[in-house]
Structure formats: structure tokens, C-alpha cells
Amino acid sequence: MEMTLLGSGGVTPAPRIGSKTSVTALAKNGGPDFRTGSSFFVHDAHLLFDTPEEVRFQLLRQSIDRIDAVILTHWHPDHTLGIRVLEQYNWDFVHKKPVREPIPVYISKQQLTWFKEYSCGGFLEFYQKKGFIKIIFFDSHDRLVFNDVTVEPILIEKTKGFYFVITDSQGKRVVYAPCEYHELVVDPSTRAVDILISHNLFWEDATISPRKIPPTDEDSFEQMLTHATEMEAERVIITHIEETFELSHEQMISVFKQKYPDFDVVPGYDGMRIEL
Numbered sequence: 001m002e003m004t005l006l007g008s009g010g011v012t013p014a015p016r017i018g019s020k021t022s023v024t025a026l027a028k029n030g031g032p033d034f035r036t037g038s039s040f041f042v043h044d045a046h047l048l049f050d051t052p053e054e055v056r057f058q059l060l061r062q063s064i065d066r067i068d069a070v071i072l073t074h075w076h077p078d079h080t081l082g083i084r085v086l087e088q089y090n091w092d093f094v095h096k097k098p099v100r101e102p103i104p105v106y107i108s109k110q111q112l113t114w115f116k117e118y119s120c121g122g123f124l125e126f127y128q129k130k131g132f133i134k135i136i137f138f139d140s141h142d143r144l145v146f147n148d149v150t151v152e153p154i155l156i157e158k159t160k161g162f163y164f165v166i167t168d169s170q171g172k173r174v175v176y177a178p179c180e181y182h183e184l185v186v187d188p189s190t191r192a193v194d195i196l197i198s199h200n201l202f203w204e205d206a207t208i209s210p211r212k213i214p215p216t217d218e219d220s221f222e223q224m225l226t227h228a229t230e231m232e233a234e235r236v237i238i239t240h241i242e243e244t245f246e247l248s249h250e251q252m253i254s255v256f257k258q259k260y261p262d263f264d265v266v267p268g269y270d271g272m273r274i275e276l
Helices: 022-027 055-061 085-090 109-118 122-130 221-231 249-259
Strands: 002-007 039-042 047-049 069-071 103-107 133-137 144-146 149-156 161-167 173-177 195-199 235-239 265-267 272-275
Touching: 002 055, 002 235, 039 055, 055 085, 085 103, 103 109, 109 122, 109 133, 122 133, 195 221, 221 235, 249 265
Parallel strands: 047 069, 069 103, 103 133, 173 195, 195 235, 235 265
Antiparallel strands: 002 039, 002 272, 039 047, 144 149, 149 161, 161 173
């Protein structure tokens, strides 16, 4: 299975406008510290997870010119505001018709309700009426099939968000948990995982980051590592990385080696290619 971490940033990816942190200064020079919104692509299935504002540039950067399906993990703007890329990809503005068959866009009913209430979710129904997408609702533990790849959404009850178990025809398994990571419960179906790709959660160890005040709406980094152990994950890749943590890519590598030597955990970066 071949995958690309298209975007590794979070709500406040580096470089951040108006910020004077050293991380933003580094990111302005490019390299792994320059991050865009959280998104993920499974090449075997031509499957796109999430559409942040920068998704058009992410796809072009990786020379991806085919999208067979989209999964919207949840409604948050940093994961969805680039949804118009599907109009650019699948609508003929000259002849006023779809270019190809409607693209399946998977989302839970609750997330679409919030997407419409708090953001631009009405576009999905508008696009469906124009015929270039098709909305498909999923529930927890549904089996979504894309060529030789299956995806199983697992509900996070506290947030009504999801994490996703991605399995290929050889039995290789990736868990993608980019956000809404609060009171996550490891489902029995997630045992023997090759890679966990996780939201960059706050550290209980206050010496790691200047961000001293822990949020009340997410689990901790240390709890996530406990989940990785329960999943028997061989490797952990961190995504949804915030500039507000004030840690550069190299600093994160150093912290992970020093603080968590028993784990194979690395920070992701935009364009990171992952193969199993």
C-alpha cells in the first residue's frame, strides 16, 4: 500500500501569519517545518482524506491527477474548506456538466449536519444536485471498499468524530486518527496495526513545549502512545502539528528519541511518502 501525507499541519500550521516564533521563521524557508492543512492520500485506492484550504496545491505538488473518492473525517474548517477542489476537478465550466462520474464523498450524518450549521457544508448538497459528487453516509464499523483497500470508520463517542482502519489486500493496516481525539477507545478491530498516524496531542510532560495550558477537549500525547501499544502499532507518525507548540521538525525528532525511546515515533511532514 502506498500513501502520502499530503498535509501535516493543524489549525495553526507553520508558518503562521503574524507569528514571531522561531518555528515560523524556519518554516518561511520551506523544508519540513512548512506545513499545510491535514490531509492524506491512499494511492492504491485514489482515495483522499479531507480537503483543507491548500488541498489543490497539495495534489498538484504530488502530481496526483485522479481522485476516485473522498472521506471527510469531520466538519472542521481546517479539514474541509478546500472542498471546491472537487468542482475544479469534476465540473466542465464551459459546457456546464460533470467531466466524469460523480465522485463519492463519504461523511457521517452528524458531521454533515454540523458542517452545514457551522461552515460551508451546504456546498455538498449543491454539488450533488449539479451531479459531480455523490454524498454517501457512513456509520461506525461500516466496511468501505475502494479497489483492494478497505476502510473501517470507528466512532469516537465523546466527539462524534472517527478514526479509520485502512487495510490492503495483503493485510497491511494503518490507523488514521487526525483529529477529534478525545476519550478515544481502542476498538478490538485495531489490533496488530503496522502504522498509527495520529493527531499531535498535548504533552503531559510540561518541559517539552512552551504550550503550558493543556486543552480540555483532547487526550494527551502520552495517552496516544498507550493507545498505540494497545493497537500493537509498529510505528507512529504524528500529523496535525501546530505551530503553537513552538517545536521545529528537528526538535520534535530529538524530543521523541529522548522522551520515548521505546517507541518508533516520528513527526510527519508535507509530502511524506509511506509504503507498506
